[in-house]
Amino acid sequence: MLKSVDALRDQVTGPLGKRFGAEVRVLTTELHRLEVRGLAFSPGRVMRYVLDAETSRLRTTVLLRLTRSTRQPAA
Template sequence: MLRSVDALRQQLSEPLTDRCGPQARMLTAEVHGGLVCGLAICPGRVMRYVLDDRTRRLKTVDLLRLTPTAGKSAAC
C-alpha cells in the first residue's frame, strides 16, 4: 500500500520521539507490507528503524554513534 511521505512522517514521529527525544528526525522511509523501515538521525546517532504498523512497535539499531572524547588522545 502506497502512502505519502507526510503520512509516514506523522506515523513515525511519536514512537521516534519517545525513543530518541524531540530532536530525532526521519531521513528515509520504505514501506514493506505492514512494516515501515528506514534511517533516522538524532544528536550523536544515525540509526536504522523498523516500525510494525499493526503493533506500533519501533525497533532501532545504531549504525553510527558519536561519543564525546574523554580527554586528549595519544595522537594529539
C-alpha cells in the same frame, strides 16, 4: 495499503520522539508491506528503525555513534 510519504513520516516521528527526544529527525522512510523502515538521526547517532504497522512496535538499531575523542596529543 499505499500511503503518502508525509503520512508515513508522521506515523514514525511520534514513537521515535518518545524514545529519543524531540530532537530526532527522520532521514528516510520506506514502506515494505506491513513495515515502515528507514533511517533517523538523533544528536550523536544515526539509527535504522522498523515500525510494525499492525502492532505499532518500534525497533531501532544504532548504526553510527559519535563520541568525544579521548586521545591526548603527543608532545
